[in-house]
Amino acid sequence: MFNRRTFKKKPNQPNEKNEKLNNVSEVRDLFNTLSSSNDFINHQGTYNGIGYWVSFYRSLIDAQVLHESVLSVIPTLETINLEQIKENVPIENTLITSTKVVIEDRIMRGEIALRLDGNLDECLLINVAAQQGRQVEKPELEFGIISAQEAFVEDLDINLNLVRKRLPVPGLQVSEMTVGSLSKTKVAVLSIEGIVDQENVDNVIQRINDVEFDEILDGSYLAQMLYDNSNTLFPLFLNTERPDRIASALAEGKVALLIDRSSSALITPTILLEYFITMEDYNMPWIPASAFRLLRIFAVAFSIFATPIYVAVLTYHYELIPKDLLETIVTSRNLIPFQPLIEALFLEISIELLREAAARLPTKVGQTLGIVGGIVIGQAAVVAGLTSNILLIIVALSALASFVTPIYKMGNAIRLLRFPFLIGAQIWGLLGITIAAVFLMTHLIKLTSMGHPYLEPIYPFRMQDWKDSFVRLPFNLFKSRPVNLRPDDRARQPQPKKARIKKNDFNE
């Protein structure tokens, strides 16, 4: 209804004069509104008898650039008009316009508007935006011992530069758009043309365009709005601060999203096993890399199932434990007045508390807290007879195991998953755990990331994609990109090279 009205208004072209008049008042109006803010500067100057106005937000521009490249240029000219200044100012992408929307948008992004007294509606817009922000630093969340030590920062252009340096090909396409009616966040969708399935890119762009929200402050913010299914614990978009991770994802045929003012980039579509991969896996020989990856996946299983199994076995099936071992457990538990579940919940929740507190505290205090919380409280709880030693070990180990996942959000999901399993264990013992596991299995089968199955390559079963899932096989087996992504160009290597060395059973 509203659309129709605006549509009817537009073709009202015969009244050009009228519109021009409107325009005039609009631009002046704009500057009047902007001036009401105290950090908006209207600098007036005269040169050769012609008055000029320089208007900008003090807080958005780089004053030094303004002085050196703009204001100092003016006295060198014979007469001033906007065209001449435009040609002499050594800054690219300047524009002369009198359209209100453009002027407003550009001033808000840190450009200055230069106007002459003769025509106060025509502006020369020059980009002198301040490039403030931190330097490229080491990754903190996804630290790697033998991988590149660069992490994304909050500036979109620096981030793009970090990615482009790793993929210097013209195929790397960036499409930028803005989301958020208030934050006007710039989002760049990256993909390599010729490799990526164009449908994925279109889907991502489509979903970003459909987002209607005022404030998009971070990548994770946006990711949640793009999810296929928001009622899930699992992250469906992988957010990373490592440019090499983005580059490798792009090379596989995925789509990456860089968000301005956010140091975490997003990768989509993803699969579950991807969240247990670190970039270091590719920097090591395949055998240790695979071993560590398997260790990580084992850690996840341990982290989810250890405490529930303790609860199940001690509540219902203590016959399962051989009698020598049972003796140890019984002695450690004989003073404890609670059921195993209460005992386990007590410890689990205190560990969660520690984690949450440590995340909020400054580093130095955090260390003290770790010692106080981990050692003192744990020991005291055992001595006081609130929990058993064995459970303390199990809970501490499973907490440790949950931090093994390289992606923090996946670690969160795993820590929370433990609680439904605990409840299942309390109700029906091992059977309860099994039923909870089938629920989890079903949930994982149903999940999709950007329409691609999340549990791939396990289900749908795709043999080719197993090379880089539970294990990482040697690179000479990396012949094709993941089938899951349906890339346009499947081959990673031009042709499987034939062995140059003569085949021989043994080296003589």
Next chain:
Amino acid sequence: MNQAGVNEKYKVSPFYVFFLVHSMQTGVGVLSFQRVLAKTTGTDGWISILLAGLFVHIMIWVIYKIFSFVPGDIISANNQAFGKWIGNFFSLLFVLYFLILGMDVMISYINIIHVWMFEEVPSWAFAVVFMVLIYYIHTGGFRTITGIAFLSVLFTYWLLFVLFYVMKYSEFTNLLPVFHHTLLDILKGTRSTSLTLLGFEMIVMYYPFIKNAKTSQKYAHWGALTTTLITVFVYLVSLVFYSQKQLELTIWPTLSMTSIIELPFIQRFEYINVSWWAIIIIPNMTIALWSASRGFKRLFNVQQKYPLWGMSIIILLTNVFIFDIDSLYILNKIIDPYGVLFIALYLPLLLLIIYIKKLRKRI
């Protein structure tokens, strides 16, 4: 009447038919078939199982032959063969059969839980949880059901290796004498294993959900063959582990066998076995009830969730009002002679009628 046509994106690869057939066939039957078989055929029981397996293969061939003439599912085949009214009547029989099979599996398993783990938990409590789980799986469509069947086979295969541990205590002379029984005894034995090998007939419902369904026949045969061989293996292990008399007295020989396993940190393995068996049982119930509700949907043109709700209520009421051993006895009786006979006689008849109709049209 709506068509059996299924959107391409809901279909699964032909290769999963192996898992669908295999996981549907293995269920509670494997835990307890030995006793009856030992009574009738004793050491020759494995011949009966192989015969039953052969019969399953023939039936799978019949099913695929039917669908090569009439692509679609059993309901469209019935309609083609008998017209709308009689066809729908037979389809309704199939729906009932699927429902009873699903119920039977669930109640058998609840019975096992009662005997081995939790005797005081009422059976309806288990039924409620299973129904919620089944409903949750159903909401994902046939793709999810296939996934559950696939993962269940993947996650439970290690249980087979447990049997090797048991073989430490085996007495191989128990296998003798061979060919000691009459053909009639062996055929009787074949009938008593039917409950173990039943489940392949669900193909008649999910056939339209398979991509290039015709190519999936070999996977169906492989699935049935795997089940047959596993059953033979389990039977042989039970023969060498138990004496003949013992085997005739043990209700769940497979479970009792595993309870002797002892590792440094685990004893009484049957607790793990019974709980883990849930992963095998859940696809059984899910596929059977899915087939039933899908059949109902196709017959009466309603949304699939309504028949599923109805079936949940029926199953719950059965569990609340009839003690599970009694209901299990009744259900087993329905399935064992009547259900099996129905499948064994009806499907070849259907093939014959469709074949004749096809011939006449050609002439």
